[in-house]
Amino acid sequence: MRKGKTTGKTFAAFTLAMIVANKRESGYNGMHTVYPLKWANGASFNAIAAEEFTTDRDTIVTASKKLIADGKVSMVPAKGGVRLYAPDDAPASGQSKGVSASTLSDVADLLG
Numbered sequence: 001m002r003k004g005k006t007t008g009k010t011f012a013a014f015t016l017a018m019i020v021a022n023k024r025e026s027g028y029n030g031m032h033t034v035y036p037l038k039w040a041n042g043a044s045f046n047a048i049a050a051e052e053f054t055t056d057r058d059t060i061v062t063a064s065k066k067l068i069a070d071g072k073v074s075m076v077p078a079k080g081g082v083r084l085y086a087p088d089d090a091p092a093s094g095q096s097k098g099v100s101a102s103t104l105s106d107v108a109d110l111l112g
Helices: 011-026 045-052 057-069 101-111
Strands: 074-078 081-085
Touching: 011 045, 011 057, 011 081, 045 057, 057 074, 057 081
Parallel strands: none
Antiparallel strands: 074 081
16 A cells, blocks of 8 residues: 555554554544544544545555554454554453352343
């Protein structure tokens, strides 16, 4: 993919810059790819990237998947899409607190 038309950045650099801008503007480490970004006049990352690189959404999704596969960004599934993170900012997988044995027992009793 060629460099961005207004930023002159590669897609990897552009994506990381967007993640950093989102963290600075919203306070969230991750950036949803589909939902509107308030600080970006309600445009989504996918829409902004498609415009910046004069391509379609599918190409942006494919390029994002390559960044994830190459370890340049991290991804966490989210309602309606995914959230992209700088590699060091992604939440650790398996952070579930689990369910206590007593809760499981109570549920089993309720279910009969």
